[in-house]
Amino acid sequence: MKIIRSRSFTATRPWGALDIANMNGITTRLHWTDQPYKWHVNDGEEVFAVLDGRVEMRYREDGVERTTVLETGDVFYASxxxxxxAHPLGVARVLVVETQGSV
Incomplete structure (x- = not known):
């Protein structure tokens, strides 16, 4: 059993993570960041939930770049x-659920 207080979690580098669980090859990780990630495509599906802060999520649909701002409590699903x-707007804490080893 674990209790994690996400608002107090920090990391030594952007996108540093705390591994919470690995359930049959699906990982759940808490990330802390204050810097953008990089453009990428995951090996599978991804659920991205903003637990604290705000994140500008940029994504491409049919070759067209789109953007939306995710507020605390919002969830982004990447098929x-x-x-x-992801571009955090300040400091953000994000819960990511994805296939183990995904980018």
Missing amino acids: VGTEHV
Whole structure:
């Protein structure tokens, strides 16, 4: 059993993570960041939940770049093949659920 207070979690580098669980090859990780990630496509599906802060999520649909701002409590679902990049607006804490070893 674990209790994690996400608002007090920090890391030594952007996108540093705390591994919470690995359930049959699906990982759940808490990330802390104050810097953008990189454009990428995951090996499978990804659920991205903003627990603290705000994140500008950029993604491409049919070759067109789109953007939306995710507020605390918002969830972004990236289906297989969705190219995306997260840009925190200040400090953010994000819960990510994805296939183990995914980018």
